[in-house]
Amino acid sequence: SRPVSSPPTRRKAASRTAPDQTPESEPSSKGKAPSAAAAAAMESVEALVAHIQGLSGSADELAQLHGLLKQADGDALRAHSAGLLPFLSHLHPGAHSLGYLYLLDSFVSSSANLRAHAGGDLLVTVADFLTSCSADQIRMAPDKFLNVCRVLKNEVMQLNAPIRGIAPLRAAVRKIQTSSEQLTPLHAEYLMLCLLAKQYKAGLSVLEDDIFEVDQPKDLFLYCYYGAMIYIGLKKFRKALELLHNAVTAPMSSLNAITVEAYKKYVLVSLIQSGQVPSFPKYTSSTAQRNLKNHTQIYVDLSTCYGTGSYSDLETFIQSNAEAFQTDNNFGLVKQVLSSMYKRNIQRLTQTYLTLSLEDIASSVQLNTPKEAEMHVLRMIEDGEIHATINQKDGMVSFNEDPEQYKSSEMVEHIDSSIQRLMALSKKLTSIDQNISCDHAFLMKVSSSDLQMYFSFLPLCCPLLFSNKCE
Amino acid sequence: VSADQLDVEAYAAQYSGRTRVARLLFIAERCGVEAIQLEALRMAHDEARAREDTVLYLDAVLKINSRLGPRYRHDQAWVDSVNRRAEQRKEKLETELNGYRTNLIKESIRMGYNDIGDFFYAHGHLSEAFKSYIRTRDYCTTSKHIVQMCMHVILVSIELGQFAHVTNYVSKAEQTPDTLDAVIVAKLRAAAGLANLETKKYKLAARKFLETGPELGSNYSEVIAPQDVAVYGALCALASFDRSELKSKVIDNINFRNFLELVPEVRELVNDFYASRYGSCLEHLEKLKPNLLLDIHLREHLGTLYNDIRHKAIIQYTLPFISVDLNTMASAFKSSVSMLEKELAALITENKIQARIDSHNKILYARHADQRNATFQRALQTGNEFERDIKAMLLRANLIKHDFNQKNWPGQRKMNL
Secondary structure (H helix, E strand, C coil): CCCCCCCHHHHHHHHHCCCCCCCCCCCCCCCCCCCHHHHHHHHHHHHHHHHHHHCCCCHHHHHHHHHHHHHHCCHHHHCCHHHHHHHHCCCCCCCCHHHHHHHHHHHHCCHHHHHHCCCCCHHHHHHHHHHHCCHHHHCCCHHHHHHHHHHHHHHHHHCCCCHHHHHHHHHHHHHHCCCCCEECHHHHHHHHHHHHCCCHHHHHHHHCCCCCEECCHHHHHHHHHHHHHHHHHCCCHHHHHHHHHHHHHCCCCCCCHHHHHHHHHHHHHHHHHHCCCCCCCCCCCHHHHHHHHHHCHHHHHHHHHHHCCCHHHHHHHHHHCHHHHHHCCCHHHHHHHHHHHHHHHHHHHHHHEEEEEHHHHHHHHCCCCHHHHHHHHHHHHHCCCCCEEEECCCCEEEECCCCCCCCCHHHHHHHHHHHHHHHHHHHHHHHHHHHHHHCHHHHHHHHHHHHHHHHHHHHHHCCCCCCCCCC | CCHHHCCHHHHHHCCCHHHHHHHHHHHHHHCCCHHHHHHHHHHHHHHHHHHCCHHHHHHHHHHHCCCCCHHHCCCHHHHHHHHHHHHHHHHHHHHHHHHHHHHCCHHHHHHHHHHHHHHHHHCCCHHHHHHHHHHHHHHCCCHHHHHHHHHHHHHHHHHHCCHHHHHHHHHHHHCCCCCCCHHHHHHHHHHHHHHHHHCCCHHHHHHHHHHCCHHHCCCCCCCCCHHHHHHHHHHHHHHHCCHHHHHHHHHCCHHHHHHHHHCHHHHHHHHHHHCCCHHHHHHHHHHHHHHHCCCCCCHHHHHHHHHHHHHHHHHHHHCCCCEEEHHHHHHHCCCCHHHHHHHHHHHHHCCCCCEEEECCCCEEEECCCCHHHHHHHHHHHHHHHHHHHHHHHHHHHHHHHCCCCHHHCCCCCCCCC
């Protein structure tokens, strides 16, 4: 087998390599004697690696390097991708990100390579790369970057260790985003890993950014769906509802499965949050308005049943449709909907009564015993959903007013920051509006429709001139 | 006057024409007391026979069901002879009308259609009567003709139950350029009130009835009696007016006082309500209820009206107080404390009373919302909603800007994740 030795040209650039250079290892040649072509290929790879090391400095150099890499991409790299791994050790993921990326991408694109290295250090290598790569460089080859990320995700899923993918993917998301408002395909992948690993808080760091730019609608739907599931896991139903609302009302010309599932959860979370499902706002696509309910009939029926206010009816309905809910993986949510009914009924009581006996609470909310009523009220007080005190001696509950006086300094800060946020948002809106008003296409459309209106009125004014021969 | 004391004769004497028979039949249908039922049916039968109205006659006979002896059994011979005569008359009228039509004399044609309309009406063919009356419209030359036509149409429409037409033709009649006779004005108001009552517009109905002049008297007995105007007007007013309107339009209304004198019980209960003697007011209402249930126009609306009046009473009762002892209130309203508590809870939920119930001590406390806190809360909430909506909108705008089309998904990008 051919010994791997550094060709003379590389010694010059030796100082640029990373200090934690791993020892050179044998290439995985699978026992076959490499042909002359393979040897030549290896040499060209070495040359390429040298270029990478040499040209990873300024922007001009990078552009040149990019050209070289694109040339080499294809047969040169792919045919001998198995041998690429050791070369990576000569490169620094941070300084030579672009070149590293090309090599890595080539390597992981072959499933044979992946199988050979399954469970090994490959995962660590990729993870390291994602965390330490340079954002500017990898943005020059986004597709390859995304491919590498996807491979990482698949690997951790196969290993049943989604948690290993979280940190690297989070870093990856930040690197490939041009701004924090941009949605990338990685967002959905990242959130999915968080969900599988039950690391909901990790998901929050990405969800907290507002998204305004979307390149691919499919990314958006998955992002909204997974994001909502994370919020549901954290019981932040209002934020979950926002995301689901976006998924349901996004412009679409044909229905997709993600939206259907999103709508199912939308119904359930709406019921938990506010006790009713709002009707479609008028900007919802007509496709969604016409078809969504047909695909989610039991959920629509559930919300009608909820509206009657009867706990026992709702319970019966849920039991009889339990299987369907289970297949949709929504049974947990459905149970929360059921328990929210008690809460809603108890909350209504706080609006009407100052004090009420536990017995009366039990009977009006359809609970079986005053003890159960006490338990529910206690839990609601602990969760901060109502303000009340329980007098056990008399079996009475006194409902109190919300103690918030809007006078504390925290409240003032909260209000102030809200105002700032809204002003910024408003400014953004105005600037977008101005941009649209100056847009050429918009102006064309407006003036032509005005003209159309003018011409449509003329026949009414001069019926003699415009006889039926006109269109 | 409770149900078993209803004087059917006196009641029927207030009305004339078809409505007398219709009302009698209605009473017979709804009244539970057999004696009154039979009395009403007997009178209906006699009246129908006298008017030679076979449709109503057959109806009465069917309902009597041989309970009143041989004289009230189905007399097919009589029916046939009446029908024959009616047929003959009809042919005669139609021939006459055709004659007039060929002669093209407007006035004769108009009168011809009128006569036919009258004929159909008398024999119970209401939709034909309606059509005939409508056709006179093209031949009306003076406003008097128009008014006459309107009155006919109104009469038929009321019986047909088509109250939209009633309102329509009332306004047509009121719009004629000539000043109308006071009686006609009163009739029109009463008819309009009736139409509003039947279409559940109680406030408008009250206003119309209250504007009905005393000239009405018993001139409109083929539709409505002056006692009815008083009862309908007072009940609708109680259910829908606020205190100031009640005072100015009902209690201080001199014209309406004439009507109220005819039904002293109703006058008493209106005064009781205004003077906050709710217990006595509700008692009067309960006493009147069985008879009012037998009224052909009021029956369906009685439940709603009574509920509204009771709720208004409760709301008015609680308005001046900071705290109200439910026991006292229950005795004032003659109901149990638990029933009252439930009613109050319902009213509070509907936001008609601003109060909260202390169920432990059975006291109702008035509750005035803290404006300051409410304002803060609303402001913060509006801010949140604004933020949420704008963000969603910007996102959607972006999606549209990239002109997304799901058809473009496959193969859109090299790397399809």
